[in-house]
Each structure stands twice: as structure tokens, then as C-alpha cells.
Amino acid sequence: NAGVTQTPKFRVLKTGQSMTLLCAQDMNHEYMYWYRQDPGMGLRLIHYSVGEGTTAKGEVPDGYNVSRLKKQNFLLGLESAAPSQTSVYFCASSRSGGAVETQYFGPGTRLLVL
Amino acid sequence: GQNIDQPTEMTATEGAIVQINCTYQTSGFNGLFWYQQHAGEAPTFLSYNVLDGLEEKGRFSSFLSRSKGYSYLLLKELQMKDSASYLCAVVDSNYQLIWGAGTKLIIKP
Numbered sequence: 436n437a438g439v440t441q442t443p444k445f446r447v448l449k450t451g452q453s454m455t456l457l458c459a460q461d462m463n464h465e466y467m468y469w470y471r472q473d474p475g476m477g478l479r480l481i482h483y484s485v486g487e488g489t490t491a492k493g494e495v496p497d498g499y500n501v502s503r504l505k506k507q508n509f510l511l512g513l514e515s516a517a518p519s520q521t522s523v524y525f526c527a528s529s530r531s532g533g534a535v536e537t538q539y540f541g542p543g544t545r546l547l548v549l
Numbered sequence: 550g551q552n553i554d555q556p557t558e559m560t561a562t563e564g565a566i567v568q569i570n571c572t573y574q575t576s577g578f579n580g581l582f583w584y585q586q587h588a589g590e591a592p593t594f595l596s597y598n599v600l601d602g603l604e605e606k607g608r609f610s611s612f613l614s615r616s617k618g619y620s621y622l623l624l625k626e627l628q629m630k631d632s633a634s635y636l637c638a639v640v641d642s643n644y645q646l647i648w649g650a651g652t653k654l655i656i657k658p
Contacts, residue, residue, distance in 0.1 A: 475557075
């Protein structure tokens with residue numbers, strides 16, 4: 436099992452460009468999450484999904500959109516990238532118990548917005 | 550507001566014992582996680598406490614006191630590979646996971 440995978444691993448964008456980050460999990464997990472991690476700060480939840488076809492906003496959703504068309508995939512989109520979105524993005528998944536369940540993280544995507 | 554406090558950085562010696570503290574002020578409590586994160590890698594699960602007391606898992610132990618809003622992670626027989634950041638996270642009354650900023654642990658030979 437691959438667990439949770441993320442593509443791409445690293446990307447450089449110019450301000451105003453758009454991109455999509457892909458997360459895939461092969462553990463049949465119901466819940467999926469997108470976080471950003473910045474130096475000196477805890478993981479911050481951007482959006483999450485409690486099942487196929489559902490999405491919800493997290494703590495810092497502005498500037499991002501998500502889709503969960505298939506249970507195993509969770510896409511994070513940046514429509515118009517800004518330097519403030521330079522960060523490391525982690526996708527995670529968990530079983531249907533939600534926050535009290537262990538989260539399994541992907542390897543991360545390092546995004547630099549110039 | 551909700552807050553989780555951890556020391557930013559700690560240094561310990563190979564073979565020694567280190568205790569990493571986490572204090573929290575959250576709206577309710579439904580459990581506390583510890584994750585380990587090596588530099589440039591993803592966080593990985595270490596422990597989950599929902600009841601008071603100490604839970605031991607090999608060289609790692611985690612303690613919880615709900616009345617004091619306090620937890621610690623105890624690492625024994627430190628190895629160089631234990632150099633990592635340790636993240637404390639609390640599940641609040643709305644079943645949201647609140648993350649601390651993490652403690653960077655440096656192990657010296």
C-alpha cells in the first residue's frame with residue numbers, strides 16, 4: 436500500500452498563476468484533509484472532506500478551493516496564487532471517526548510563490 | 550481563544566531521557582495526540598490519550614492530566630534518530646483538531 440501520496444512534490448509559481456495539488460489515498464478512508472505548515476506555526480486546516488462529494492472549510496480556507504469527486508482523491512486548487520501562499524502543504528486521511536482517529540499524512544508539497 | 554503551548558526547541562544527549570511538555574486551553578477536550586515529524590517529512594502518529602494517566606509504548610510514554618490541561622511526552626534512551634519535531638494536538642468539544650507549533654528536539658552525541 437502506498438498510503439497517502441501527493442503530487443507534485445515541489446512547485447514554483449508566479450503571483451496570479453493557478454495550480455492544483457493532488458492527494459490520493461489507498462486506505463479506503465472516509466475523511467481527508469488539507470493543511471498548510473509554516474515556520475513557527477502549527478498545522479492549519481485549509482479544507483476537509485468527510486466523504487466522497489462533500490467538502491467543508493477549515494481554519495484558513497480563503498484563496499483555496501477543493502473537490503472530492505472520488506473517495507480516494509482530494510484536490511486542492513489555488514486560483515490566483517499569492518506570495519502569502521508560499522508554504523508546505525500536507526494532505527492527510529483518517530477513518531470515519533474524524534478528529535479522534537489517527538491521521539495519515541502524505542509527504543507534502545513545497546510551494547513557492549514569487 | 551484556543552491555545553496550545555509547547556517549548557520551541559529542546560536539546561538532549563544521546564542515551565538520556567527528555568520530557569516534552571504541552572499545555573492547552575481549549576473549548577472542551579476529546580483527546581490529545583502526539584505526532585513526530587522529521588525535518589522535511591510528514592508527521593507520523595505517536596500516541597493518543599483521552600484518559601488521565603501514563604501510557605507507555607516502548608521507549609516513548611505519554612502522560613495526560615485533564616484537570617491541569619497538561620500532557621508530556623517522555624522519550625527514554627535517546628537515539629540520534631529521535632531528532633525531530635514533536636507536535637501536540639488536542640481534539641476540542643467540536644471535534645476539531647487544534648495543533649501546537651511543535652517542539653524541535655536536538656539530540657547531541
